[in-house]
Amino acid sequence: MAEQKKVGIDPVTLGVIAGSFNAIAKEMALVLYRMAYSSIIRESEDLGAGLFDPEGNELCESDSTPMHIGSLPGYIQGVRHFLGDNIHDGDIILHNNPYHGASHTPDLAIIIPIFHEGELIAFAANTGHVLDVGGMSPGLMVDVIDVYAEGKHYNAVKIYDKGERNEEIWRHIFENVRTPKENKGDVEAMIASAKLGKKRYLELVHRYGLETVQAAEKRWMEYSEEMLRKEIEKIPDGVYKAPTGWLDDDGRNYGERLRIETSIRVEGSDMIVDLSGSSDQVETAYNVPYSGSTLPATYTIVRAILLDEANSEVFIPQNSGIFKPIKVEAPYGSIWNPKPPAACTARINQVQRLADQINLALSEVLPDKTxxxxxxxxxxxxxxxxxxxxxxxxxxxxxxxxxxxxxxxxxxxxxxxxxxxxxxxxxxxxxxxxxxxxxxxxxxxxxxxxxxxxxxxxxxxxxxxxxxxxxxxxxxxxxxxxxxxxxxxxxxxxxxxxxxxxxxxxxxxxxxxxxxxxxxxxxxxxxxxxxxxxxNAYEREPKQVLEDILDNYTTIEKAKELYGVVIRDNLTIDMEATRQLRAQIQQTV
Structure with a gap:
């Protein structure tokens, strides 16, 4: 990539271009889930789409599954690892290697490079969970021997090379899965989505000029980083630790629980999530790809806690600026950072628990945000x-x-x-x-x-x-x-x-x-x-307890036992009996 010139950008132009980024990502996702064949993409919207700079930094993302969009910078780095500079206008690249950026094997990515006057200036990319990738089990699997048993891996495979469709590669890909019709339809939808992203991005470049658009990208990411750092700086420096969590088992050695240790260090405007002490990697697919799953899960939950859109007075975009203040320490060879060729397709529960552990670790210092x-x-x-x-x-x-x-x-x-x-x-x-x-x-x-x-x-x-x-x-x-x-x-x-x-x-x-x-x-x-x-349940408003009874969320008996609220048979609150009961409870505590 040629060295960028330093170009200033006024706030109005920045806002317009940044708004266009967000609209492009959402439009890309809309095309993907409207065109997809499989219900996991079409109905569940298990997908992600967005635009990225040549280094893989995320510029914008769709309002879909964070695990997908947050992993795409790693996908693009994986593509650059395999292809180097062998990337050309007209290429369409398929990638899903979990040890080179992918979130896990079934999450295929389509990545389209965007060129302007012979220079690579961006990527349009998306991911989607396909029904089957030819592994030892149809659909999902846990008890597998290694990453190769999970299914076929496409290491930056060009399914279009300089605009020419490689029919033999297409035939090979879709003749080696159990759901060829659905997979092919999903991949075609992903291509249409990424092509639209490319088209819309080039429209911005033609309208505002490449230097202005790139200046907007840089400033937009800087803004997100600055806003997150401001929130981290509000947290007192120190170490915050969650209670030890436990996963049931690895799907083969039933009953042998797996430890989750999570501590968070705050140092100025930096946050370090330390997973040391967690279980070593296991012999099944119950491991977590570091780049494609551990990192985006961490970024997502930290952003959700500190920059909650529902409580923010200003819009703060999601892009790679959010990633920079956060570091993750996960020992190599642990479930959070396995060594190849360990299987790692069944990783969704672990990253959900990781997010919850981070939430619990921060609860003592951020009680109103967690x-x-x-x-x-x-x-x-x-x-x-x-x-x-x-x-x-x-x-x-x-x-x-x-x-x-x-x-x-x-x-x-x-x-x-x-x-x-x-x-x-x-x-x-x-x-x-x-x-x-x-x-x-x-x-x-x-x-x-x-x-x-x-x-x-x-x-x-x-x-x-x-x-x-x-x-x-x-x-x-x-x-x-x-x-x-x-x-x-x-x-x-x-x-x-x-x-x-x-x-x-x-x-x-x-x-x-x-x-x-x-x-x-x-x-x-x-x-x-x-x-x-x-x-404290005894501080819950009695009217809310009555509403829970009417909604069948609790019973009259549990209202008295758990909340100290006395409800009459005619479903009205006995306020005097409630005050007396709660006073008695407080005396015994």
Whole structure:
């Protein structure tokens, strides 16, 4: 890249160009999920899209899953590693190596270089989770021997070379997966999205000039960095440590829990997240790619806590400026930074817990910006089988929602993907039209919410009836370690999975399974964790407790036991009895 000239930029032009960046990223994502074939991209929006400078610095990102967009700088660095300067106008590059930037093997990236007058000036790129990449298991997997067993890796493969489509490469790619039609449709959608990003970026360059656009990029990233550093500087220097967290197991050695240690050092405007003391890497795919997953998960949660858009008076863009004040120390050979060729495709629960641990570590110093313990999990499941009429595979990947912990002034959100994930649920009607499965129950868990001055969110219970023999793989967790209450709030509830609940064939299932056989007529029940409460439950407003009863979040009996609120049979509050009961409770504490 040629050396940039120093060009000043006025605030109005900066605002217009920066606004255009954000609009471009959102438009790219819209094209991708509207055109995609697979439900995990089309309905769940498990994708990311944006623009990047030649070094891979993120200029803007779509409002989609942070794990996708936050990993793309690493993807681009991986592409530069493999291709060096062998990047040309008209190239379209496919990449997914988790040891060279990818978030994990199923997350394919399409990267299109953008040239102007013969100079590489930017990249338009996106990622999406495809249904299958030809690994040892259809869809998802945990118990695999190494990274090669996870599926095919495309190390900066040019599927278009200087504008020429490489038909043999296309044929090779899509003849070696179980879902060729869906994968091909998704990749075509990703190409259309990235091409649009290229077109829109060049329109900006032609309108304002390259030097002005690059000056806007530089200033926009500097602004984000400055704003985050200002917030970090407000935190007293020191070390803040979360309670030790535990993952259930690695999906092979059941019952052998894995340790999570998280401490945060604040030094001026720098924040260092130290994961030393966490479990060593494991022999299954339950490891976390450092560049593609550990780093973006950390960046995302720190930004979410310190620069909450809902409480900010000004818009602060998400770009690589956010990454610069944050450093992550993860020992090489740990679950957060594995050595190749360790498998690492099943990493979503660990990074969710990492985000929650950072949240808990900062709760003591930022009580009004953090939450109680979140569900911090994803019951990420895949279902697959072979169609009798055609012999083709059907594969479905689903994300089962969790819940947020209570936070200062607000109750936790129910039934929602949380922390560093942002996927949407699939409409049941759409799934039942396409799959040999029937959803017989899909609702909030009946056990109710964790008590607190602000209650925790409630997870879901979902049951599936299988109309044909199927293979099930799950990347679940949090069946053993409850979400942590803070400032006196109640702990949340763990999750669970059962086969044929309430029958003679009832069987408790591990959270992690690979190619587990489910028979026609079986029922699978999934319960996701309920998040924790924030603050002393006896300080909750009695009117809010009554509303929880009316919403079936708690009962009259639990209102008295957990909140010290007395509710009459006619569903009115006995304020005098409530004052007396709470006074008695306070005397015994």
């Amino acid at each position: 939450t109680a313990g979140n569900s911090a999990h994803v019951h990420f499941n895949s279902y697959a089988g072979v169609k009798e009429d055609s012999g083709e595979y059907w594969v479905y990947i689903e994300v089962n929602e969790g819940s947020y912990g209570g936070r200062y002034g607000k109750d936790g959100l129910d039934s929602v993907d949380n922390l560093i994930a942002n996927t949407r649920n699939n409409p049941i009607e759409e799934l039942e039209m396409r799959l040999p499965m029937r959803c017989t129950r899909y609702e909030l868990r009946e056990e109710g919410a964790a008590a607190g001055k602000w209650r925790g969110g409630i997870g879901i219970v979902r049951t599936w009836e299988f109309l044909t023999d199927s293979l099930f793989s799950g990347e679940g967790d949090r069946h053993t370690d409850q979400p942590r209450g803070v400032f006196g709030g109640q702990d949340g509830l763990t999750g669970s999975m059962k086969l044929n609940p309430g029958t003679e064939k009832e069987k408790n299932l591990h959270a992690k399974l690979t190619n587990y056989k489910i028979r026609k007529g079986d029922i699978l029940e999934i319960r996701t964790p309920c998040a924790a409460g924030y603050g």
